Each structure stands twice: as structure tokens, then as C-alpha cells.
Amino acid sequence: MDAIARFFMKAGMMIRREKFTSELEEEMSFHREQKEKELREAGTAPEAAHHTAALEFGNPTRLKEQSYEVMGFRFEMVWQDLHFALRQLRRSLGFTSTAILMLALGIGASVAIFAFVDAALIKPLPYKDPTRLVDVTESAKVFPRANLSYEDYLDWKKRNKVFSVMEVYTGTGYLMNTPSGVEPVPAARVSAGFFRVLGVTPVLGRDFYDGEDQPGASDTVIVTYATWQARFGGRKDVIGQTVRLDGRPNTIVGVLPPSFQFAPRGNAEFWATLHRLSGCEKRRGCHNLYGVGRLKDGVTVPMALADMTSIAKQLEAQYPGTNRGQGASVKPLSEQIVGDIRSILLVLLGGAGLLLVIACVNVSSLLLVRSEARKREVAVRGALGASRARLVRQFATEALVLVIAGGALGLLCAYGAMQVLIRLLSKDMLSYMPYLGGIGLNAHVVAFAGMISLMAAVLFAAAPVLRLPLDQVREGLSDGGRTSAGTFWRRFGANLVVLELAVAVVLLVGAGLLGKSFYKLLHVELGFQPDHLATVQVVLPQTTYAKDPQVVSVSKQILERVSSLPGVKSAALTTMLPVSGNGNTNWIRFVGKPYNGEHNEVNQREVSSDYFKTLQAKLVAGRFFTEDDDASKPLVVVINKALARQYFPGEDPVGRKMGDTELTPKSLREIIGVVDDVKEGSLDSEIMPAQYDPINQNAESYISLVVRTSQDEKLILPALVGAIHEIDPGIGAMNEITMVQRINESQTAYLHRSSAWLVGGFAAMALVLGVVGLYGVIAYSVSQRTREIGVRMALGAQQSSVYRMILKEAGWLTGFGILAGLMCSIAVATLMRKLLFGIHTWDVSTLAAVALLLGVSTLLASYFPARRAASVNPVEALRAE
């Protein structure tokens, strides 16, 4: 008969199990009755006949079991194993819950971090053929990835042979007129083919036409799906409607799909074309764009870079004034988008992986100890006829139950951890990491969890099976086997503990280095006092304030109004707040100094007269601006110490003049003062030379207000916005935040903080697990050596020498573990060099602190078993055997 028929027969038996049993019982009892009858007929006494019949028939329960086994499915046996495993695990609840918790911890941490890795690094960007997209920009000496100038872009687009399309984008902001007043909205300006290069098509309306980005084209915008829903109620008739941006009516022509994301301009609500070229875009020497290119078939990134570099060289020869030293940068778009967090995510994944290793090692050593304790049981079951395969299956089932429980709990923890971690990201930061938006337990993540669980299960099943001398059943039954087995385990378990401690050291050192980096980062020399500073972004509508004098006068009005608020000590304006990032640069040249034509790139900020006083930045030489330094007076400039050091070494810069690369007369400014280096770039960036121009001589409409307060700076934030709107409700005021918050929530601080905290968490758990592991090994060793210790003490060994013996054993293990760990951690620290700030990978105090911490913890962990060993009563110990 074929397998299918057999299957149905078995299935029939399954379903009608009752019938099968009753029929089998009826058949068997018929058999016995017939036998009894026959015996009685042959003259046997009724009692004896009954007895003999039963005896000759055999054990009916066992026979029924055997019949089931013939007729039953394999999974029924599996079910039996499972049942037994659950009973075994329930019996030692302490062991079970410890093992499951440890596994859940390890698996949960790994899976949660993997979900982020998957979302950021594994999942492709949501564009057509995303691997062919590259980020194309210029490069300069101080900025490996600098902006692209519009004129250069046009030449690059025309001359390149490597891109099928090359488009550009830049961020911007608009003041949007709404019925309730103006509202600043983030936006982006792009070349016409921008969405086509990404392969994104609007869900509603149309894409930009070719040429719609040319000067003279009409004002059109495309809105994001979220904006369409939030601002326009998701109505279909939004296409063709106009929206007033910066006072100009713009026609909405399209709506982007809900899945659209573009991390570099993640928060942009409106997408316009470049057709109204800004002042910057009309000058070749002014850089404000980023490029996106689609590689032609067969073109690689290095080939594209070579082509763009040669074009940049041509332009350099053609336009030496503007293009001197301007190279090209081409890299995969995905690298540009996730570059910042790649290294931190990989470090975190490594940390979580190490924690998982410790957890697995701990659980396997628990299983090993348990298998020691269960050697008798196994031997008995083997003697009663359980086959080797069956015993192995039994252990595998137990391991599987543990791993499934641990894995399920771990998955749950991972889900919780993901939600917490995502919530820790500020909304603003999340908008620049849109790829993290869809994080959760997707197929990738669950598959990863399954994979590591499977690996753990194999390990746990193998550990006791390898250990069990299943062939030596008899030896196991006798008690003598114990001592040698104990020795084996002590040696093997000891190796595991060394591994565990070494891993714990690596994690602790990692956490120590990251924590110290973070501390250093937050205590980096800023050059100003960040406390008691409140800031607001201000946008002056160009329709109202078109001319420079208007801008200057309204700026003065804002400062006066804000200064009169209670609690305000001083107020100032700047075009860019400190700790925003290096950039917004100028090329300078000095009167009376040789010039080789190279670009001397310096940060350029336009600030009001009280700016340095408000920041409490120190004056090094000369003087700061006054309100009198306005457009009617000769142009002046304050430089920072770095600029003075670099261009005027050993000279007094005050009184010297500087200007643009051509030293155009109207660009010449007199240096009137030197200010201490203020950190303009991110916390971990280098100080760059900087020039500060009086804002009264360079009117700017996109500015930041910064206010020093005498009381809590947070309280004044609403009043600042109110004061600005009192002057003109049409002025945009947004992003009100204190300076300290700005610094603490900056991406650099966030990345360092989260890596320090997460790795710190992993390290703390690793420390606990490692110490518990050591305790387990020492305690087990003591319990195995009770007799030996008893003998020693009976022969006159002192308590102190027993202490010494046990602590020495622990000391060796710890010593090896710490030593191996320290060596590994120096190697590991080198790998995460990028995340460190202000310290060496071999920071001695961190290494020493970790060694001390682990040494003390392990000493404590081994003290308790040692005390138990020393208090062994020799008489009892010997009698017990």
C-alpha cells in the first residue's frame, strides 16, 4: 500500500482514537478470557487460570503503547517529548526562568538593534533601482563634500558622460500665508527632473515639466502626501489651487505618494523648482546645491568620480577665480543618507551580539551543570531501554522549548525596545531619518530572530549531548563516575567563564570609552556660555522688507522689543547660531599679504552688535562692534583666534584689511577685533577660521535671535515669539529652543548619547551575567570538591588556606578573562574609533577602571562559595560520601 493510504489510516486512528483503544482493549480481553476458559477447561483452578492468562499475555499497557506507536504519527512522539520536557523544566523553575530570561535579554537586544540595522542599512531606499543613484557634489579642502554651484551644475550636467540624468536639490523655507497668519514651512527647491531621477511619480496631478525650473517659468509646487492630508484635507481638487508662499501665489500641480521620503530634506512640505534663481545661484563662486545622478549602465562610482573630477579640472582652468581647488565628490546615495549612523549601528549590533554570546554561554553552562545533575536520570532511562536517539531528541526538545520561550519573550522585548528607542528620537531628527519610520517586527527581523534562536537551540542541544557519555550507562549508574565528570566540567566550564568575562570586559571598555567620549563631547570648549540662552529662528518676509534699510530697521526694532522683556539681559541676532555646523563660508584675501590664488575658506556670520556680549564670548584683541557700525560707516570685521593664528602668526591682525579673492574695493573690511574661538561647527568638529560681519552692514532676512536671560531661559521662549509678532504678525518665528537643548539634541550629541547609553546598558547586563557565570562555576566546583576539602581540613588545613584555594581558582579565571578581554577591547576600540571623541582607543584610565570593576565584582562573586567551602565540616563532608 502506498504512503497516502497509510497516512489516511493513521489519520483515521487519530480521529477515532477512542474507538481504536476500545477495540484493542476488547480484542485483548477476549484473548485473555479465551485463554482463561481453556485453562479452566483443562482443569486449572479459576484463580490460577486468571493469573496464568494474564502472565502469558504480558503487560497490556505497554502492548497498547506499542500498538499506538505503530499506528501513531511521529509527532505524537514529539508531543510526548515535549510533554516530558515541559515537566522537566517546570520541576526546576529557577533554572528555567533564569535561562529563559537570559535568552530573552540576549535575543531581545540583538533583534531590536537588528531592526534598526535592517531599516537603515539593509532595506534599499524606496527609489527605482536605488543602487544606481549617486550623490554628486563639489569638494573643497576643508569640506570633502561641499555644495555644488548652479553654474557648475549646468556645466557638469552638460559635459558628463557617466550619468543618464543628473539633478539637483537644495533646502529652503517659506512663509506660508494661512487664514490664521503666516507660518514658516520647510521646503525644498529642485531641478525639474528631480523626481524622475529618483523614479518617484506623483499620486495626484503631475510631475514638473522639463524646463519648469528655468527662469521665467510660472510658480508651481508639488506637495507631500502628509501635507496634502494635513493642510488640504486630502481633497482631490487641490490640484490647480494656489498657495501663497513668501507672499507669492504658487499653483499646486502634484501630490507625492505617501511612501515618498528623501532623508536630506526629510521635513520639506513643499517642493518647488529652482526657477527663481537666488542671488547665490547667479554666481559661479557661490555653492548651495546638492546633486543626485543616475549612473549609466556599466558605469561604476569610481568611473563617475573620475569623469566629474576631470570636468572640475576643466572648469578650474576655465574659471580660476571661482573654481580654484574645487574638486568633485561622487558616492552612493545610500551612503550619503545613512552614512552618519552606519558606524554607530554596527557598533551597537556588535554590542548586542556580544551580549547574546554571553547569554548563550551562560545558558549552556547552566545546561551543562544540569546535565551533570541528571546523569543518573539519563543512565536509568538508558538502562530502561531508551535509545540514544531518543535521549538526544529529549535534550533537543528541552533546548528547543527553552529557546522558543526565550525567543518569543525576546521578540516581545525587542518590540518594546524598538518603540522606546524610536520615541527617544526627536521628531525633528526622525524627519531626517525617514527610513526608520517603518521600523517594527517585519519579515526580515522575525527571520533574524528565528535564525539566532535556531543557532542557540543547536548549541544548547549539542552542549549536554556532547557531554553525556550515553554509551557508558553503567558508569553513570554508579556514583563513582562523579568525580571525573566533575573535573571535566570544571575545566570546560572554566573556559566558558574566561570567554564570558573577556566579552564582558570588551563591552565594559566599549561603554567606558563611549561614555567618556560623550562626557568630553558635552564638556567640549565652546567658547561661550550656553546656559541661560534662548534662541528663535526669525524669517523676515521679503515682500514687506525688500530693501536693506527696512531689514536693518525691523531687526533693530526686534532687538529693542525683546531687550525690554523682563528677565532679558541682552539680545542679539546672527545668521547662524553656534554649534550649527561649519559652512556658509567666504573666500578671503588680505591686503598686503602675498596671495597664491588658493581659496582661504572661512566661516562667515553676520551678527548684531551685542552678539558676543550675549554669548559671553571673550574678546582677545581690539574691540567688538557697536550699533554705529552700519552701512554708512567703513566696513569692519571681527575675526576669531583661529583665523588670526592661521593668517597672522606672530602679528597683530587688528587694523589690517581683508576682502574677497580679487580684493574688490567694496569688499574690503578692516579687522577691528579678535574674538575667542566660538564653536560654530558640531560638537565634535574642529574649530575653523571665522569672520563676523556687522549685520547692520550686511542686511539678512533669515536670522536667529539669541537672548541671554537672568532667570530660567525656557520660560521666556513663548514671550520671544509673542514680542516678534507684536511688531509684525507677518514675520516668521519658529524653532524656539534653549541653547542647551539645541546642543543636547544636536545629532552629534544624540548619536554619542545613544551609543554610550545602549552600549552601557549592554555592558551592565554583561557584567551581571559574567559575574553570575563565574559564581556558578566556582559554586559548582566547591560543591564537587566538598569531599576533597573535607579531607584537606581533616588533615589539618586551615580555613584561610581553603579560602585561598578557592579564591585562587577564581582569581586565575578572572585574570585570564580580564587580560584576554583587555587585549580584545583595544582591537575592538580601534574598530569604533570613529565614534570616539577626545580620547585614545587605549584610554588607560578606562581600561584600569574596567579591570578594577570586574576584579572587585568577581572577587565578591567568588567570596560566597569560598566561605561555604571554608565552613565545610570535615566529619560531615566525609560521611556524606
Place this chain on the structure above:
Amino acid sequence: MTKKSDLMPGTLDMMILKTLTRGPQHGYGIASSIKRASEDVLTVEEGSLYPALQRLLLQNWVKAEWRSTETNRRARYYTLTATGRKQLGLEHSRFEEMIAAIGRVMQDA
């Protein structure tokens, strides 16, 4: 418990099939018939017949149906199927080959 003599593995199935060539029989009948035919040498644990019968049922070498005995008791009667008969032939020849081989070994020794 009396020690039951061990049978060569697989021979019980063969003997059951052989017994059933003489017509349908219930479990007890098969056991007594084997015992009688072997002149009380092969006293297998009688109950072990039943797992073996399940095995044969599953292979479709025998069929089972409930019938009344001469004394009007309900009993399950097993009948040899065509495939069962073929299987018996196969097992019988294999068994004879093995016995002959063992015999040769024992003689030479």
C-alpha cells in the same frame, strides 16, 4: 515474570501471515495456532501479537473485521490479503536463505 524466549526479529510477522493462509482467524486463534504448530517451543509473549497485527494492518498485508465466534462472542478476525500473500512468499524465501546460511556457518565451525 517468566522469561519469554526471544524470537528472531521479523519472524513473528511471517508466522502470523503463514497462520492466516489457513483461513481468517482472531488474535487468540493465531496465538494458539502458532503455539500448537511449534509444539509449545515458541511461546511468545502472547500480547506482542497485537502491535504486530497493527503493523500488518498498516502495510495492508491483512484485513480485519468484527465477526461472531461459534460461541457467539464478538471477535476481530484477520484475513490475509493478496499483497500479504506475496509478502509471505518473499519473507519465507528470505528466511530460508538466512537459515541455510546460518546452518552453513554452524557446520563449518
